Amino acid sequence: xxxxxxxxxxxxxxxxxxxxxxxxxxxxxxxxxxxxxxxxxxxxxxxxxxxxxxxxxxxxxxxxxxxxxxxxxxxxxxxxxxxxxxxxxxxxxxxxxxxxxxxxxxxxxxxxxxxxxxxxxxxxxxxxxxxxxxxxxxxxxxxxxxxxxxxxxxxxxxxxxxxxxxxxxxxxxxxxxxxxxxxxxxxxxxxxxxxxxxxxxxxxxxxxxxxxxxxxxxxxxxxxxxxxxxxxxxxxxxxxxxxxxxxxxxxxxxxxxxxxxxxxxxxxxxxxxxxxxxxxxxxxxxxxxxxxxxxxxxxxxxxxxxxxxxxxxxxxxxxxxxxxxxxxxxxxxxxxxxxxxxxxxxxxxxxxxxxxxxxxxxxxxxxxxxxxxxxxxxxxxxxxx
Numbered sequence: 462x463x464x465x466x467x468x469x470x471x472x473x474x475x476x477x478x479x480x481x482x483x484x485x486x487x488x489x490x491x492x493x494x495x496x497x498x499x500x501x502x503x504x505x506x507x508x509x510x511x512x513x514x515x516x517x518x519x520x521x522x523x524x525x526x527x528x529x530x531x532x533x534x535x536x537x538x539x540x541x542x543x544x545x546x547x548x549x550x551x552x553x554x555x556x557x558x559x560x561x562x563x564x565x566x567x568x569x570x571x572x573x574x575x576x577x578x579x580x581x582x583x584x585x586x587x588x589x590x591x592x593x594x595x596x597x598x599x600x601x602x603x604x605x606x607x608x609x610x611x612x613x614x615x616x617x618x619x620x621x622x623x624x625x626x627x628x629x630x631x632x633x634x635x636x637x638x639x640x641x642x643x644x645x646x647x648x649x650x651x652x653x654x655x656x657x658x659x660x661x662x663x664x665x666x667x668x669x670x671x672x673x674x675x676x677x678x679x680x681x682x683x684x685x686x687x688x689x690x691x692x693x694x695x696x697x698x699x700x701x702x703x704x705x706x707x708x709x710x711x712x713x714x715x716x717x718x719x720x721x722x723x724x725x726x727x728x729x730x731x732x733x734x735x736x737x738x739x740x741x742x743x744x745x746x747x748x749x750x751x752x753x754x755x756x757x758x759x760x761x762x763x764x765x766x767x768x769x770x771x772x773x774x775x776x777x778x779x780x781x782x783x784x785x786x787x788x789x790x791x792x793x794x795x796x797x798x799x800x801x802x803x804x805x806x807x808x809x810x811x812x813x814x815x816x817x818x819x820x821x822x823x824x825x826x827x828x829x830x831x832x833x834x835x836x837x838x839x840x841x842x843x844x845x846x
Contacts (some may be wrong), residue, residue: 479800481803483810496557496825496836497800497810501778503698505735506746508825512738513676516731525730527722528705528714529556533733536740537706541691545678546666552711555718558728560663560692560705561587566724567659567688567707568595570717576624578659579615583608583781583817585633585661597624601818608635608781610643616650625657626783631664631673634824635781636816638772641674648676648683658687663705664777666696666747669755671775677708685710687827695777697746703728704736719762756832757827764838765825768845780825781814782788787845788821807840 483493528534534551541549557563564587564707572578574596580588582606589599600623602614615626626647630639639647651658658676676687689708694700707717721838739746761780762773769782783800793799800823803809814822827834 470583475846479804479810482801482804492808493804494809494829494833496827496829496834496837497812498828499779499826500700500828501695501750503699503750506739506742508699508742510740511701511734513731513735516734521729521734525727527727528718529554529727530733533737536737539741540743541708545675547844549677549708553705553708553714555714555721556704556728557721558663558704558705558725559703560690561585561696563705563707564588564659564661564691565591565594566717566721567690568592568597569830570720571595571625571657571659572597575622576763577620578621579623579626581610581615581628583632583634584627584816585629586816588627589828608632610636610639610647612643612646612650613646619654619656620738623654623656625659625662627659629661631668631776633664633777634745634812634814635772636781637779637838638668638671638673638775641672641679643677644674645679645683646677648687651686652682656686658683659690660687661690663690663692665691665693666776667751667754668776669758673776682836689715693736693739695745697736698750699735699739700737704732720796727833751804752824754827757831760831761825761827761834762833768842775828778827780827781822782825783821784823785821792845801824801845803841807844809837809840
């Protein structure tokens with residue numbers, strides 16, 4: 462397949478149409494409660510901005526190491542080792558333009574034309590497109606009813622063409638956090654079939670009364686065939702700064718470094734000094750956000766479980782709402798229609814489950830205040846109940 466054919470085959474983001482709908486209604490003076498955006502509503506800590514300003518004044522504006530500023534890679538290693546009880550080194554880390562580019566880099570460096578990647582449903586909308594752009598093929602498998610991994614389904618999906626298994630924990634959009642036991646079994650499966658585990662962990666700090674586990678924590682044999690993908694966007698409220706990173710074997714990091722060197726070189730060095738400051742204040746930043754998100758999660762689940770069947774999230778900041786009863790009653794045909802209906806009639810913006818491979822669900826982000834969440838519930842209740 463030619464590169465041009467891969468690009469032409471990429472499905473346009475349906476979020477564009479929905480965003481246009483929201484913008485149009487707001488331009489008419491209508492209040493749209495935005496529970497669709499997957500980013501915290503907190504501003505970055507002031508000291509992060511000050512660190513960036515100081516870096517700019519010191520001339521941190523030129524080309525730098527493709528893999529990231531040495532100080533940042535050291536800070537990330539210390540941070541991850543402290544949180545996850547691992548022993549990674551700076552040479553196991555590569556910094557990129559947010560986790561989205563890191564995911565792209567990973568598949569470009571792993572896949573050859575026709576290789577298969579097993580992707581549990583639900584998945585983030587960008588994943589199949591990144592696999593396709595690398596010449597690979599996504600093999601989708603259903604998850605269990607509670608959105609944890611269906612290990613039998615994954616095992617049955619493995620073929621001679623399978624190169625990797627992609628996972629996302631804590632999961633966007635379901636909020637599932639995979640257990641140590643299921644990840645050990647997944648790791649054993651990867652060892653048996655010589656597969657790579659691509660573990661998207663952008664929400665690693667946002668868990669509620671459960672343990673976050675990365676494959677990197679499960680012993681050398683599993684860790685050596687695992688790639689941990691992280692981001693400063695969610696944990697540190699730095700979505701627009703575009704700082705993400707991967708943790709992997711040094712051999713693989715060198716391979717991706719070479720690829721990224723041709724793709725974009727380094728990311729802005731001054732933003733990396735903001736990321737260093739974020740790590741220095743990680744306990745405060747994460748603690749404050751987690752306290753607020755816990756309160757919002759509790760209230761959002763309490764309310765919306767009265768209208769929809771929903772599994773209580775263990776991590777991230779989403780509710781994945783089951784709309785099958787409304788489809789069966791003929792109120793809507795699919796998740797896109799439901800989202801459009803709720804925007805138009807309830808003034809509440811959510812995200813269609815179609816974007817995540819499940820067209821009978823919609824995603825709610827509890828990234829606004831409790832008061833706005835409560836208002837959204839009342840508006841939706843009037844429309845659907």
